Amino acid sequence: MDPLQLFRDISQHPADYARQWKTRTGGKVVGNFCSYTPQELIVAAGALPYRILGSGADISRADSYLQAYCCSLVRGSLEDALAGRLEFLDGAVFPHTCDSIQRLSDIWRMNTGFGFHADIILPVKLDTESAVDYMVSVLRRFRQDLEKGLGVTLTDARLADAIRICNQVRQLLATLYELRRTRPGVIGGSDLHAVFRAALVMDRVELAEALATLVDQLAAAPQSQDESTKRIVFSGGLCSMPDIYRVVEEAGGRVVWDDFCTGARYFEGLVDETREPIQALTERYRERVVCPAKHAGIYNRGTYLLEKVKENRADGVIFLFLKFCDPHGFDYPYMKAMLDKEGIPSIMFEIEDQLSSEGQLRTRCEAFLEMI
């Protein structure tokens, strides 16, 4: 199949993919919520790491478990679980990040009835020696939890394989970004987003193959001449709304970078294959730019954003995060101030849920692109 079509299909029906994968391989599917999930360990345990994003369906059941002032990612995911839309999961893992995910873990454990449940209680800071040592022990424990929970033995050899394949995926995704940057127009924003959505749930070996084919295809494709478009960097929370890319494109912009946990943060930084695997996994998290729920100095994300804007010669930044999201809400003003100081225009969208905000988004986006 045309790799792009494959990615589009999977991104639209990730659950169907997981179900088919399960039937096909007889393997187990482990749901997870965050880029701080060490997917390598899940892959090494022979299971499919499946990032839960919420299908965006109407929320009714989750209302009896979570107040309305909780972000739609957390509420929507719980809704899917309670409604039986995630019945293919054999369990779920919860890296400790924001307060909402923290409580989601409890509510999930008490109410959803999936077999395997693991909390990965990571340190909140990633810039001290004791925190890094602690993180190593947390990942070791998670490895044991997986072995016990899934009834497998997770050998070093399998872990090494998993690290290798996940690194390959990261390199390919990075190449894709690079292609997009240097050869504008070879892949549309919506398609790129579809690739990422699919990458969060696909069997990593299949993913690597499909990505390799796609990269070859695109490298050979003719480049369209749209260098004149405004270059945009996204910053903020995960975006489970592909249309934002289309919205930007239709308004005459082009997304050249992002710091989404479902985007660049997903592939940035490789795991050192020559080191002891758990140490190496820890090291990657330590070096990668943090998510706002983690701490590595007080300017970490702002500095990173500025770097990316400059590196990609971006014309403006669009901040994007879910309503009720504390970590992103707290970071926004200082990051905006850092941009202001450098004269980089920016705009912020707080997204309530996937559908309701699109029209408004379009209008404001057009106005913003016109202005810069």
Added chain:
Amino acid sequence: MPSDEKIIDPDKERRKIKCDSKMREIMAQYYMEAKTPKEQRGKPIAWITSGGPVEPLHAMDVIPIYPENYGAMIGASKMGVELCERAEEMGYPRDLCSYARADIASATVNGGPIGGLPEPDMLICCNNICGTVLKWYEVQARYYNVPLFILDTPITHTEFNDEMRRYVTRQSEEYIRFLEQVCGKKFDYDRMKVVGDLSIRGQELWQEILDTTMNRPAPMTCFDAFFHLAMIVTLRGTQTAVDYYEMLLAEMKERVAQGIGMLPNEKYRLVWDNLPIWYRLRWLSNKFIERSACLVADTYTSGWTSWMPFVDRSDFLGFLGESYARIFLNSGTDIMADNIIRMVKKYDADGVVFHSNRSCKPYSFGQYDIQRIIQKKLGIPTLMIEADMVDERSFSESQIETRIDAFIEML
């Protein structure tokens, strides 16, 4: 907070807690010292989170300042909305914790009842209460450009393990090194022992005070506890707090001996969950009193003694990390439910009132489950009030009153 009555009603007079004025005096003095210009007071100032380990600061002669306590004061003096709105103008979304919003705004305009907090020389952030404090203290670390120490306390979803223990113990040592560096002097371990003892003594006294409401009629309600709490938060580890609480405890015991209750007629006994609604304390208190319902206990004020089982008297510092990590808010929802069940039994309560607090996600998410667990295990009625502790815009008076009425009828 009680305020002066115009017409003196002898019965009301008799029920008033006499220590109140002493408490105000001590708190005023504490803030006065902190607000004295630095050259005169000499001591450095640390801003610290409400659940943070304050004892080493006292041992180092550092004045601890609690932005959260100030948030409560801002709320109680109904200055919350204005400051929250100011924070929103600065770009902070309305859905963030209102303590944080009020403090961040107050810092820029010297706002609130005492015209702003004294500037910090350092920031101490312990995330045992929430992830919000981390982000909030990052904001202040950028604003004041002062060193920030983070005591990272992994949550006990289901168990507290050895890796966590090792991690928090190491951080206690890092905390001491941090203080030595910022204060430019050696840590005083002997003094730490004294402070540690005082801290434990203060917490014991505070728990004893809270426990006097096991008596019928209860000599005080949780609304009084909300007021007297300031001392265990801000002056924990000092002789002042111990002396004051001894005095308060004596008064409570005396009230019990004389059969003086806070309510003229105590018919129902209730437990409160979550933070107080500061700007409506008096209103809410009256609503319950009018309906002969006495709020005998709450999860909030007892939070400052919830680490007691993990404290070691002989080695306070050694167990500091663990005891601070294991407070009830830093644990799984089911553990929090058990805590409430224990309280209902201990204080012989007839129902539970939950404050679903928009500001505080870690405290509020999970309350629906706790509600169900309580109904299932104890079969007593519960009430859910939707509000916010400081931001009055989230308060609907008529709706809450109707709910209280319906709830009282179920008792």
